Amino acid sequence: MELTYTKIGDYHYPDLYLSQTDDDRLLLAGKLDDHLREIDALATEQVDRIIADLAAKERVDEQLKSTDQLRWVGLMNSFRAAAEEQILREIVYA
Numbered sequence: 652m653e654l655t656y657t658k659i660g661d662y663h664y665p666d667l668y669l670s671q672t673d674d675d676r677l678l679l680a681g682k683l684d685d686h687l688r689e690i691d692a693l694a695t696e697q698v699d700r701i702i703a704d705l706a707a708k709e710r711v712d713e714q715l716k717s718t719d720q721l722r723w724v725g726l727m728n729s730f731r732a733a734a735e736e737q738i739l740r741e742i743v744y745a
Contacts (some may be wrong), residue, residue: 694738700733702727 656663677683706712709726716723 690742694742698731698734698738698744701731701737705730705733 655666657666658664658707677686680683707729709730711726715726
């Protein structure tokens with residue numbers, strides 16, 4: 652990639668420009684914060700749903716919590732990690 656420069660006085664400044672992506676337009680229009688809050692709410696809701704689905708599938712319930720707390724915590728932590736990884740791939744990094 653070759654850069655071009657503009658000389659102003661004794662200094663050469665690189666000719667750099669912002670690309671016109673959706674993020675730039677949202678930032679310039681003052682809508683980026685709202686968009687990020689919406690994505691965060693959507694991601695949180697989906698993580699909670701996935702955790703509940705995994706817990707139901709594996710029969711991790713309040714009874715297990717009262718009889719074997721360490722196992723319950725370990726399973727719920729692994730469900731949360733799996734759900735967050737999935738949501739990061741699907742929503743955030745996509």
